[in-house]
Amino acid sequence: MSVFLLPIEITRDIEKSISKFWWNSSQASTSKISWISWERMAKHKSAGDGDFFQAKIGNNPSFIWRSIVEAKQLLLEGVRWRIGRGDSIQCNYPVCKTAAETIMHCLVNCPVARQCWFVVLPGKQWDDQMEFMNWVQMIFDSENKSKCAEVVMVCWTIWRARNDLVWNQKYTRINKIVAEAMQHLTQWNIAQSRVTLPSLQPIGEGDGVVVWVRPSTNVVKVSVDAAIFEDQNAFGFGLIARGSDGALITAKSVLHTHLVSPDLADALTIKEALSWIDRMQWPQTILESDCLVAVQAIRSNTPMRSYFGGIIEECRSMLKRLHKVSLFFVKRSANMVAHQLARESYNYPDRSFDGRTVPAIIQNCIEMDLN
Structure with a gap:
């Protein structure tokens, strides 16, 4: 019927x-x-x-x-809510719960994402209302190839952190998001490279770490890094010393008005750091650099007849004399404060800092290491 x-x-x-x-x-x-x-x-x-x-x-x-x-x-x-076309549905982003979950908010404008970009893209400004693809195009138009790769990897890691929170109820710290991004990027670059890098044989605790770790009591940890400013025909480096509480003891930025290779710049930075440690007379010091080539060269006994080799020989000699100084290789993600200070050396040439005078951008990086 x-x-x-x-x-x-x-x-x-x-x-x-x-x-x-x-x-x-x-x-x-x-x-x-x-x-x-x-x-x-x-x-x-x-x-x-x-x-x-x-x-x-x-x-x-x-x-x-x-x-x-x-x-x-x-x-x-x-019961389940039938969404239909979604015209009247408002879903807040689960990480911050303050705004709708759009691609732009999730990967760029969310407070957690902004803290990540503060480290990776310091000083970068953009319109919060712009579309995500326009933001990506802005980055690609203004940054070099290496920085663009970092941006892509950080976006991917931010999304992974979001999924960990939603599906596994696991919160990822901001400094770990950046650290994991840099670690994955390093592994990807090595996998894509046709040149096999020599393996680094660990000789002590702290070799190859991906997140900055506080030193033991009565030990000072000195982090160092160099930066190349090709357009300004200059290079600079940053040295930063912190104690067991993670707080800044002192820091130094230096600028040289001529260009050198990145490996030579890092070797000169380590040499300057060893001289600085010698003058400060700290009882025991850990020195960390993210330059694998320089650290391996200093550790080896191979004679080097070049300007780079001469700097390496001086570093070896100082390390032998400074019995309570240990040199370690760390990943870039564990060296972000020194990396940022080196980048700021062009704005703060030949300056020394303490907890009261350190630039806010550096202090924020220090605090992120402690979170």
Whole structure:
């Protein structure tokens, strides 16, 4: 019957038969009492005042209605919201819960993402309302190839951190997000390179770490890095000393107005750091650099007849004399404060800093290492 159109008169006859069935108490009964009008009993659900989930149990409910209402909570726990086109749906980003989860907010404008970009793209400004692809194009147009690779990897790691929070209830610290991004990028670059890098044999605790670690009590940790400023025909380096509490003891930035190779710049930085440590007379010092070539060269016994080799020989000699100084190789992600200070050396040439005078951008990096 459901596939045929019935005449209205036949439909009315069917309704009359149904109503007689409900209101007759028995086949022999001739008197009929209509406890409720058929029109009210057969009212369409669209004419109701609400829906089942909003309905109340009411006064003097029947056993059937009481049983149905009792099961309402079970239905609510398993019910799902039908989104449709999503025109009126607002889903906040689960990491900060302060704004809608758009690509731009998730990867760029979220407070957590901004802290990551503060480290990777210091001083970079952009319009919060711009589209994500426009933001990416802006970065690619203004940064070199190496920095663009870092940006792509950090975006990927921010998204991984978001998924860890949503699916595994695991919160990832900001400094770990940046550290993991740099570690993955290093591994990718090595995998893509046709040149096999010599392996670094660990000689002590702290070799190859990816996150900065506080030194032990009464030990000073000195982090160093160099930066090349090709457009300005210069290079600079940053040295930063911190104690067991992670707080800044002192820092130094130096600028040289001529160009050298990156490896030579790092070797000169280590040499300057060893001289600096010697002058400061700290009882025990850990020296960390993210230049694998320089650290391996200093550790080896191979004679080097070049300007670079001469600097390496001086570093070897000072290390032998400074018995309480240990040199370690660390990943870039564990050396972000020195990296940032080296980048700032062009703005702060030949300067020394303490906790009161250190630039805010460096202090923020120090605090991120402690989070």
